[in-house]
Amino acid sequence: QVQLQESGPGLVKPSETLSLICAVSGYSISSGYYWGWIRQPPGKGLEWIGSIYHSGSTYYNPSLKSRVTISVDTSKNQFSLKLSSVTAADTAVYYCARVYGGNPDYWGQGTLVTVSS
Amino acid sequence: EIVLTQSPGTLSLSPGERATLSCRASQSVSRTYLAWYQQKPGQAPRLLIYGASSRATGIPDRFSGSGSGTDFTLTISRLEPEDFAVYYCQQYGSSPPMYTFGQGTKLEIK
Numbered sequence: 478q479v480q481l482q483e484s485g486p487g488l489v490k491p492s493e494t495l496s497l498i499c500a501v502s503g504y505s506i507s508s509g510y511y512w513g514w515i516r517q518p519p520g521k522g523l524e525w526i527g528s529i530y531h532s533g534s535t536y537y538n539p540s541l542k543s544r545v546t547i548s549v550d551t552s553k554n555q556f557s558l559k560l561s562s563v564t565a566a567d568t569a570v571y572y573c574a575r576v577y578g579g580n581p582d583y584w585g586q587g588t589l590v591t592v593s594s
Numbered sequence: 595e596i597v598l599t600q601s602p603g604t605l606s607l608s609p610g611e612r613a614t615l616s617c618r619a620s621q622s623v624s625r626t627y628l629a630w631y632q633q634k635p636g637q638a639p640r641l642l643i644y645g646a647s648s649r650a651t652g653i654p655d656r657f658s659g660s661g662s663g664t665d666f667t668l669t670i671s672r673l674e675p676e677d678f679a680v681y682y683c684q685q686y687g688s689s690p691p692m693y694t695f696g697q698g699t700k701l702e703i704k
Contacts, residue, residue, distance in 0.1 A: 515693075522682065522695055523639065523684075528691070578626070578644065579626070579686030579693070
């Protein structure tokens with residue numbers, strides 16, 4: 478059973494960098510698939526942030542591309558998200574997910590990140 | 595950029611009734627990459643349908659998907675109490691690589 482677990486600070490100050498890690502169990506990232514980050518502001522819909530392949534190739538949402546970095550650490554079977562220069566608009570539940578055939582199939586439980594001073 | 599528009603925004607039905615949810619794309623999308631998700635409060639989305647009409651593992655057969663081109667439909671044949679949730683459609687486009695979600699349909703108990 479594939480399982481994903483997000484971790485990282487729940488509170489980030491404006492203008493700082495949000496950093497999250499997604500630990501994967503039950504499946505080796507090196508075996509394939511894309512792995513992605515998706516966020517959901519409180520009470521709103523879902524927004525794709527970006528995806529990474531085990532080789533390290535990445536795709537980012539154009540609206541966030543200038544601030545996003547996604548990387549993978551196959552030795553630890555995890556991937557990470559960095560979002561720079563955050564504002565209150567970046568407050569959201571952040572999900573990591575495995576992407577199968579263009580559709581996220583396994584999701585983490587999500588972690589709420591609040592941007593506030 | 596492809597925009598997915600879901601309708602209605604809210605659907606009020608009773609258990610046992612049939613639910614029909616719509617997802618319309620601003621331009622033609624590949625059936626292969628059209629999916630539907632269910633999200634309950636405080637939970638992550640759950641994949642229901644992929645490839646427009648294939649049920650994901652463990653999804654009851656009362657859930658079905660159909661459509662092609664710009665118009666897709668999720669049908670729940672007979673609503674169970676646990677089906678009341680928010681539903682999202684989602685598509686993947688390769689040029690450029692981009693994942694898009696609809697704004698969601700809230701299915702509530704009447």
